[in-house]
Amino acid sequence: MVSGIAGDIIEIVNASLAHAVVAVDIPSGIDCDTGMALGTPVFASDTVTFGLPKLGLYMGAGTEAAGEVHVEQLIYPDILLEQSAIHAQLTEPPEFPERMRTMHKATYGKVAIIAGSPDYTGAPVFAAEAALTTGTGTIHLIVPQSIADVVRVKVDGPIVQAFAGDVLTVEALPHILELLEDTTAALIGPGLGRDPRTLEAVLLLATAFKGTLILDGDALFACVGHLDVLWKRDAPTILTPHSGEFARLVGLTPEDVEKGGTLSSAQTLAAQASAVVHLKGHRSLTVLPDGSLYINTTGNPGMAKPGMGDALAGIILSLVARGVAPDLATAQGAFIHGLAGDAAAEVMGEESMGTPELIMALAATIKELNAG
Ligand SMILES: NC(=O)C1=CN([C@@H]2O[C@H](COP(=O)(O)OP(=O)(O)OC[C@H]3O[C@@H](n4cnc5c(N)ncnc54)[C@H](O)[C@@H]3O)[C@@H](O)[C@H]2O)[C@@H](O)CC1
Ligand SMILES: Nc1ncnc2c1ncn2[C@@H]1O[C@H](COP(=O)(O)OP(=O)(O)O)[C@@H](O)[C@H]1O
Numbered sequence: 001m002v003s004g005i006a007g008d009i010i011e012i013v014n015a016s017l018a019h020a021v022v023a024v025d026i027p028s029g030i031d032c033d034t035g036m037a038l039g040t041p042v043f044a045s046d047t048v049t050f051g052l053p054k055l056g057l058y059m060g061a062g063t064e065a066a067g068e069v070h071v072e073q074l075i076y077p078d079i080l081l082e083q084s085a086i087h088a089q090l091t092e093p094p095e096f097p098e099r100m101r102t103m104h105k106a107t108y109g110k111v112a113i114i115a116g117s118p119d120y121t122g123a124p125v126f127a128a129e130a131a132l133t134t135g136t137g138t139i140h141l142i143v144p145q146s147i148a149d150v151v152r153v154k155v156d157g158p159i160v161q162a163f164a165g166d167v168l169t170v171e172a173l174p175h176i177l178e179l180l181e182d183t184t185a186a187l188i189g190p191g192l193g194r195d196p197r198t199l200e201a202v203l204l205l206a207t208a209f210k211g212t213l214i215l216d217g218d219a220l221f222a223c224v225g226h227l228d229v230l231w232k233r234d235a236p237t238i239l240t241p242h243s244g245e246f247a248r249l250v251g252l253t254p255e256d257v258e259k260g261g262t263l264s265s266a267q268t269l270a271a272q273a274s275a276v277v278h279l280k281g282h283r284s285l286t287v288l289p290d291g292s293l294y295i296n297t298t299g300n301p302g303m304a305k306p307g308m309g310d311a312l313a314g315i316i317l318s319l320v321a322r323g324v325a326p327d328l329a330t331a332q333g334a335f336i337h338g339l340a341g342d343a344a345a346e347v348m349g350e351e352s353m354g355t356p357e358l359i360m361a362l363a364a365t366i367k368e369l370n371a372g
Pocket of ligand 2: 300
């Protein structure tokens with residue numbers, strides 16, 4: 001805890017009318033591993049840190065206190081880097097997989113999105129449109145019959161396939177599993193709803209599907225109390241919870257979160273489930289099964305809008321379909337998603353931009369990344 005003279009100096013710095021407050025290494029009053037505030041921290045406009053990005057600059061109160069973070073290199077022996085307890089790196093701008101001249105729409109595999117319910121007809125559409133814009137050739141958008149016509153009106157590119165019923169239930173599984181034959185990767189969860197029958201069906205589907213599976217939104221809700229389903233999966237698994245969903249998933253109390261327990265819990269879950277766990281927030285963390293992680297620095301508060309996570313899940317699905325490994329697909333997907341969010345904010349402003357604008361900006365963002 002900062003107190004006494006140090007605390008008084010922090011109060012003076014925060015009250016000053018200085019044009020810029022630059023923190024060196026980490027703003028005083030922030031725990032460098034967890035981002036927890038240890039009393040009132042310095043609120044810097046910029047933080048210059050050295051060698052490796054410190055996690056506390058990207059988590060909890062640390063994100064607000066650090067302002068813009070600059071990681072500068074210092075020359076020190078490689079062995080110190082190798083011995084570092086946590087291997088964290090900032091996500092670099094991705095290189096897009098080359099689009100072969102001879103490709104056809106099935107070259108990058110067939111992907112599926114199982115999403116939507118009568119209350120949520122937007123989520124499946126956001127996910128599918130983001131996946132298509134990221135380059136996927138063939139998407140099967142699998143939704144309940146109750147919303148299929150609405151979804152068909154909203155999207156043109158994906159093949160919309162309906163299963164019987166208002167919401168996903170176990171009775172629909174044989175039909176869905178037939179549709180998933182030859183499917184290399186699937187996304188399940190956006191807007192599925194939380195009907196108990198749906199939650200039961202999600203768990204069975206996660207077990208039965210043998211391709212790469214991204215679980216988002218309500219599919220994560222289904223896993224609460226049933227994490228063993230994830231441990232038993234043989235194929236790659238990607239989980240994309242926001243902080244609220246993650247806390248519920250692993251049973252973290254607000255006190256655990258307050259004490260900075262989120263990252264270590266994510267590392268434990270990633271290891272136990274051999275899964276990639278992407279913790280969404282202002283600065284999202286992609287945690288790998290070996291405990292190492294990517295820190296995403298793109299994106300802005302204009303993205304705190306409905307459907308942004310659905311679009312992210314679609315982008316990750318598309319990259320997986322194109323052969324990018326699940327860990328990189330997730331980290332790079334988040335980078336691209338944030339970059340598109342920043343482009344949308346340029347045009348519309350943070351207040352007014354929404355998920356449709358992010359998806360629209362995605363095309364130019366990817367074009368720019370491809371141009372190098
Ligand atoms: N138009 C649509 O059809 C939409 C459908 N959606 C679907 O709605 C379902 C429910 O999703 P929700 O996220 O609302 O469910 P939750 O109710 O599980 O999570 C939202 C709550 O979590 C808490 N929270 C804590 N940390 C948070 C963080 N970092 N980011 C966001 N919330 C945080 C907030 O208090 C918030 O009220 C999902 O299936 C989702 O895909 C949403 O994506 C919104 C748009
Ligand atoms: N303040 C913010 N700064 C940067 N990115 C943000 C911010 N708020 C939200 N996001 C991003 O937007 C997405 C929101 O996802 P999520 O909460 O699942 O939304 P939804 O459930 O509405 O689809 C995440 O990728 C998150 O990182």
